[in-house]
Amino acid sequence: MPLGVFIFLAALAVTSALGTVLQRNPVHCLLALVVTLLAIAVMFIGLGAVTVGFLQVIVYAGAIMVLFLFVIWLLNLQAELRTSPGYLALKALAGLLCAALVAELFTLLWHAPTAGGAQAAAPPGYGSIEKIATMLFSDYLISFEVTSVLLLAAIVGAMALARRAPAPQHASPQAAAADGPARPEGA
Amino acid sequence: MVPMSYFVGLSAVLFAIGVAGVLLRRNIIVIFMSIEIMLNAVNLAFVALGRRLGSMDGQVMVFFVMTVAAAEAAVGLAIIIAVFRNRETVNADQLNLMRW
Numbered sequence: 091m092p093l094g095v096f097i098f099l100a101a102l103a104v105t106s107a108l109g110t111v112l113q114r115n116p117v118h119c120l121l122a123l124v125v126t127l128l129a130i131a132v133m134f135i136g137l138g139a140v141t142v143g144f145l146q147v148i149v150y151a152g153a154i155m156v157l158f159l160f161v162i163w164l165l166n167l168q169a170e171l172r173t174s175p176g177y178l179a180l181k182a183l184a185g186l187l188c189a190a191l192v193a194e195l196f197t198l199l200w201h202a203p204t205a206g207g208a209q210a211a212a213p214p215g216y217g218s219i220e221k222i223a224t225m226l227f228s229d230y231l232i233s234f235e236v237t238s239v240l241l242l243a244a245i246v247g248a249m250a251l252a253r254r255a256p257a258p259q260h261a262s263p264q265a266a267a268a269d270g271p272a273r274p275e276g277a
Numbered sequence: 278m279v280p281m282s283y284f285v286g287l288s289a290v291l292f293a294i295g296v297a298g299v300l301l302r303r304n305i306i307v308i309f310m311s312i313e314i315m316l317n318a319v320n321l322a323f324v325a326l327g328r329r330l331g332s333m334d335g336q337v338m339v340f341f342v343m344t345v346a347a348a349e350a351a352v353g354l355a356i357i358i359a360v361f362r363n364r365e366t367v368n369a370d371q372l373n374l375m376r377w
Contacts, residue, residue: 096279100287107291107314111298116306123310126291130317133284134339137328142336146320149343154313154350161354162306165361184300188293195289199282213331225337237344244348252355254362 091136099136103129115169116162120155127151139217284325291318305357305367309350316346 102125109122127150134143215221226234291314298311320339327335361367 091279093279096283100283103287104290104294107294110307110310110314111294111301116304119307119310123313126314127317130321133321134324137284137324139324139328139336139339142324142339145340145343149347150313150317154347157350157354158306158310161357164358165306165367167304167306167367181301184297188297188300191296192289192293195292196286199285199289202285212328216331216333217336221333222336222340225333226340230337230341233341237341240348241344244351248351248355251352252358 091133095136096133099129099133102126103133116167117159120158120162123158124151124155127155137217138212141217141219141222281325281329285322288318288322288325291315291321303369305360305369305372306354308369309353309357313346313350316342 106122106125106129110119110126113119113122127146131143131146131151134140134146295311295313295315295318298314299308302308302311320342323335323338323342327333357367360372364372366372
């Protein structure tokens with residue numbers, strides 16, 4: 091990846107990440123986040139991780155972001171009101187802590203042996219879907235299967251959490267009165 | 278060629294921006310988005326250092342991180358919907374029922 095392309099993508103990613111954090115309207119935050127994800131996906135492809143880059147576009151910038159957008163519209167969120175000035179000291183402290191985190195990470199990076207230096211030449215087929223599939227179904231087979239169980243649990247959990255409590259049809263009137271209309275069941 | 282330390286440095290900056298979002302924002306959905314920024318920063322470090330070492334294990338890790346992020350987003354947004362249905366707010370400051 092040429093240096094100019096990297097600088098452009100890095101500036102795009104950092105600017106849009108700041109936009110995600112700083113904008114007041116949640117939909118604008120989400121659009122800025124999609125730009126960040128796409129910039130990182132292009133970086134993945136430039137680093138030779140072609141399959142992961144395309145997965146990033148499809149799964150992250152596509153599916154997960156649509157889920158976020160759907161929830162924002164479902165809840166009919168408006169732009170946030172300005173917070174009271176009493177929080178300003180806390181916000182300054184938070185900014186200071188984040189600056190300290192950046193300094194700490196860069197200090198670690200300065201001493202890391204693997205981070206510097208030239209990158210190794212990529213072997214043929216590096217980042218191809220064939221190589222990733224071979225690794226997933228050999229070295230990482232158990233993790234892969236556990237992931238499928240995790241996804242199943244997430245589906246069931248999301249259904250149980252987000253659905254409305256069903257109207258009690260066969261329950262007694264006392265049970266129906268005790269069971270509030272807005273209480274999610276199984277939570 | 279871009280040195281790998283540039284990628285890892287960008288990853289550090291993006292991670293700190295995500296932390297700032299979690300600390301500064303009060304909207305739960307925006308806090309969630311900041312967590313996604315942090316996950317992506319770590320993914321970038323995985324891929325960059327894997328490229329540096331010429332191994333593909335980092336990319337498989339990114340695959341798993343994406344899966345976990347999808348599961349986390351689904352369950353977390355379901356929790357947000359349930360909370361909004363009960364409390365009519367997504368402001369983290371007003372969700373203080375269990376506060377000490």
